[in-house]
Amino acid sequence: MTVSQSSFQAALLDPSLAAPNGLCNPDGQQASKRYDVYRNNVAVSLTDALVAGFPVLHKLVGDQFFRAMAGVYLRKHPPKSPLMMYYGEEMPQFLRRFQPAQSLKYLPDIAKLEIAMRRAYHAADATPIDPQRLSEIAPNQLLSSRVRLAPALAIIRSDYPIHAIYLANTTADAPAPIMRPETVLVTRPNLDPEIHLISQASASCIATLMQGSPLGETLTDETLDLGATLSLLLGQSAVTEIY
Numbered sequence: 001m002t003v004s005q006s007s008f009q010a011a012l013l014d015p016s017l018a019a020p021n022g023l024c025n026p027d028g029q030q031a032s033k034r035y036d037v038y039r040n041n042v043a044v045s046l047t048d049a050l051v052a053g054f055p056v057l058h059k060l061v062g063d064q065f066f067r068a069m070a071g072v073y074l075r076k077h078p079p080k081s082p083l084m085m086y087y088g089e090e091m092p093q094f095l096r097r098f099q100p101a102q103s104l105k106y107l108p109d110i111a112k113l114e115i116a117m118r119r120a121y122h123a124a125d126a127t128p129i130d131p132q133r134l135s136e137i138a139p140n141q142l143l144s145s146r147v148r149l150a151p152a153l154a155i156i157r158s159d160y161p162i163h164a165i166y167l168a169n170t171t172a173d174a175p176a177p178i179m180r181p182e183t184v185l186v187t188r189p190n191l192d193p194e195i196h197l198i199s200q201a202s203a204s205c206i207a208t209l210m211q212g213s214p215l216g217e218t219l220t221d222e223t224l225d226l227g228a229t230l231s232l233l234l235g236q237s238a239v240t241e242i243y
Contacts, residue, residue, distance in 0.1 A: 046074045049084040054114050056169045057107060069098065085122060089115060106160035113162050116154040116186045120193040123152035128237035143216030147209050148241035152188035155203050163197040187236035202229045
């Protein structure tokens with residue numbers, strides 16, 4: 001008897017299921033114990049990948065809670081790729097529905113932030129422009145110019161203080177979070193991602209630029225400090241072309 005791939009995979013992530021029938025060792029004996037060991041190793045490996053991918057989330061809920069939650073997650077969302085650095089993409093949606101985590105409403109957005117930082121780390125390299133390039137453009141041409149931004153760039157908006165929560169769990173002597181909405185810009189100026197607290201106006205400006213719109217179309221919000229926003233992008237090596 002042969003074992004189907006579907007039955008092998010189904011039982012692999014669900015310890016309540018018995019080892020598939022027909023799974024035998026080289027001696028022709030039922031290999032249920034070997035399968036159980038393998039199943040446990042797979043679950044531990046996937047859980048460890050989630051711990052590595054969501055260090056702040058792991059710290060916020062504690063190791064015991066996180067590993068129990070990961071056991072539920074991996075059964076609902078088995079890996080779609082052998083690249084474990086991308087495992088956990090469905091975590092924000094999962095957390096919104098995971099009843100034991102409902103008292104911490106900011107967890108899905110913390111997960112989104114950590115996913116964005118992971119994507120930024122693995123994003124394609126991009127060569128930034130010389131900041132002097134901006135000053136060489138005539139003022140009457142600047143507003144019709146477009147900018148190309150680095151692939152690592154991401155904006156995360158939240159009703160919760162995700163920037164402050166992240167810093168409080170990763171930086172010594174960081175101030176305690178104040179409950180308020182925060183918007184975060186993820187950049188990667190060098191090897192490692194960085195996060196920056198930005199205004200809603202700056203976030204809308206950057207999002208508009210990411211869509212390929214000219215600079216002039218970002219000036220719909222009178223509270224926008226365009227100079228400061230561009231300085232941040234240039235200082236973070238996030239502008240790769242002005243055209």
